[in-house]
Amino acid sequence: MSSSSNRRRDDYSYDQDRSRRRDRDGYSERRNRDDDERRPRESQDRKPRDVDRKYGRDRERDRDHAYGYRERDRELERKRDRERYDQDSRRSASPRRQRSSSRSRSASPPKAKPNFGASGLLAAETNTVKSIDGKNSTVLKYNEPPEARKPVLGWRLYVFKGSEQVELLHIQRQSAYLFGRDRLVADIPIDHPSCSKQHAVIQYRYIQEKNEFGDVKGSIKPFIIDLESTNGTHVNDEVVPPSRYYELRASDVIKFGLSTKEYVLLHDEVSS
Known part of the structure; x- marks a missing residue:
């Protein structure tokens, strides 16, 4: 009597363990299946964003190519224009720079100013005394x-x-x-x-x-x-x-x- 009851008890515990393992395996399978089903859905949800971002970059690149240069290039060109304008304004506002440039340009010796003073030639001609024969x-x-x-x-x-x-x-x-x-x-x-x-x-x-x-x-x-x-x-x-x-x-x-x-x-x- 006791042996049979013990055998039944053992069978019952074995069945419970097997059902527990089966339930656990089934839960893990369902969870894996749900993960598999959820992963493609997330990738599908994420894919349009990536595609939109990629297409946006493509559109920006196409627009830049259409105008010939990018926004960064335009900004650099504006910066160069501002620096060039500032240098020109400083050069025009500096008299010392103008004097030095004019001095460098006038490397050739200055021309002699016209002298309208008396040269003495007329007085010399008037004061010249010649001999009778004209030789002296x-x-x-x-x-x-x-x-x-x-x-x-x-x-x-x-x-x-x-x-x-x-x-x-x-x-x-x-x-x-x-x-x-x-x-x-x-x-x-x-x-x-x-x-x-x-x-x-x-x-x-x-x-x-x-x-x-x-x-x-x-x-x-x-x-x-x-x-x-x-x-x-x-x-x-x-x-x-x-x-x-x-x-x-x-x-x-x-x-x-x-x-x-x-x-x-x-x-x-x-x-x-």
Whole structure:
């Protein structure tokens, strides 16, 4: 009795275990089947999205190809245009850049400006003195000033060599007398080799002076001017400044260059 009941119990437990295994296997099969059925459905749901995204990219690429470049290319081109515009505006607003560019462009030496001043050619032509035969000519280094006048007094030059008088020169007939070695232009030739061709000039000038009472009185006085000679002109053993008028007075002793001749200046009132 007991053995049969035990056998039944064992059969019953075996059947329960087998039914449990069958149910578990069936559940797992159903779950796998549901997973299989669900997976294609999800892939089908996801596939249109992927297709739409792909088609969207294709449409964008087609649009870009239709216009010739992409949006990124357009943005880069806009950026380059802005940078180029900024550089041009800075270059036009910078005077230093303009000066440097103009300086670099003007690498060639600047052209000389026209000079409308006096060239001296007309004065040289006017002051040219020609010889009678026309072979020789000399340009005068001196022109008389506007205040030049002929003297009223009879001025004279007494020429001494040592203690002996060798010559008497009357210098009251014209307003100026030129001394020098060039006999073509010299009014009073001096032949000493230390003297210049155009050495000095005695010029009579009209000068207005005030007296002790404040009255203005005009008079004609003799002056000497050295024409930048090599060895200079001396009055009373003093060197006369070149190219400046030096007033002469009666009894003054004039020497030219290194010559030993002395020219004593006197006029009629003093000599008489």
